[in-house]
Amino acid sequence: MTDAAPIRPGGAMVEFSGVGLRYGPDAEILSDISFNLQPGSFYFLTGASGAGKTSLLKMLYLAQRPSRGIVRLFGEDLVAMPRHRLPGFRRRIGVVFQDFRLIPHLSARDNIALPLRIAGVSEEDLAGPVGEMLSWIGLGERADAFPPTLSGGEQQRVAIARAVIARPQLLVADEPTGNVDPDMAMRLLGLFEALNRLGTTVVVATHDIHLISRIENAQMMRLEKGRLFDPTGALRYPPNRA
């Protein structure tokens, strides 16, 4: 169940306006961030390490409120939103963490099923989708394995499966292919692209320049020292496509 309103036609899925973020009394690590993410679009977020990509993603997946500015998600102001309404919004967002964040005492199957269980889907109804997802990521045989016994790449695949199992409207991925081989990276990117075609807005933070060139119509945002360059829709990457 979600208590979030549908996005009005033509409206942005995500709107950042003059957003700044600081932790404690230190200087802002993100300053004057303004952009819109349109429903059904595909975005790459790039930038050097420490540029603030993860902090920006944290605001996108509602793990962090901005220190200043306006953030609207699915048409609603998130800065002033009471926290008891946040779970409804979070269920519409899938997140792939750089460090996977799998629950170590749950099997791969239970980790993937978690978003559906939290959303109240019955065991009968979730068994099929979870089984299909396990097969798709090539872990059907290891469904009952626990994360500590999985390789880095396998954990990454489970984390991605968990993020997409509930068909989120917004998928946020932080270096999702950092621990998988090129072949699996392309398969995972194919999954993101397929979800995007089905209407999911995708935001992928990555350093992998080859990955960026693989997605047609993807838009790029670049963070440098806490400031956003090439905002959505302004520039395309790579500019010198052959």
Place this chain on the structure above:
Amino acid sequence: MIIPRVPVQHRRLLPDRRLSGPTPWIIAILMMLTLLSAAAGVGLARSANAIGDAIAGRVTVQIVTANPVTRAEQAAALRRGASAAPFVRSARAVEREELQAMLGQWFGSAEGDDPMLRSLPLPALVDVDFVGGDRAGAMQALEALVAREAPGARIIPHAEWLGPVARLIRSLAWIAAALVVLMALASAAVVIMTARAALGTHYATIEMLHLIGATDRQIARLFQRRIAIDTAYGIALGSLVAAAILLLVGWQWAGVTAGLAATASLGTAGWALLLALPLLAIALAALTARQTLLAALKKIL
């Protein structure tokens, strides 16, 4: 619900480590002490009430007239007059043999047939029990009756010499009640610390659950259930040990029939209270855990 229902699949979100920490054992010790304190408090309170009821309306009139014949006549007249008075429930002249038998215990003659004891000029005693209600008025009326029938006799209210004992016992009962309250607070503190420690231990899981859309209530229910079950184990263990101790003490107490000790018992209401306390403790633990968890979760976005 004291122990919330959580689907089996959701229970697995917390690793199964029941009874691994010190909480159940600390709760067991506190519960045992709580039940023993409560039992002591109930027993003492009932004892104090029994003594209070017994002494509140009873006086002894001591007639010390030197002439034994006159003394006996005064005692008889006073008993008759008191028995007929509307403010008196009963009046009884204490027989000389009864007095001698009582004194004989101190003189080393159990039967009270010591010749020296027989020669003692013992006072005549009349025990008077007032009808309940206006005790002060009854005392004034008795004083008038004594002045008429046995001039010079002393009226000794039993409350004068047993009252301090009853007050002491009542104070001890209140101390026991305070101990019960303190131990309930200590138990709640243990539950609060346990809940906070659990949140700290499982912070990564909680953060993950939050980020995929779990509500505070869903997360709190998981921990509340685990803490309630752990404390229920401790409470059951502590209650069993306390019950064993109480039965042992009760068995030994059954042989005590003399003096103040004979007035101490738990009664039906006391046993009912002791049976209710463990259930109240489980409810208190679950409620405390829930409030602690919800308050702590609110600090996480």
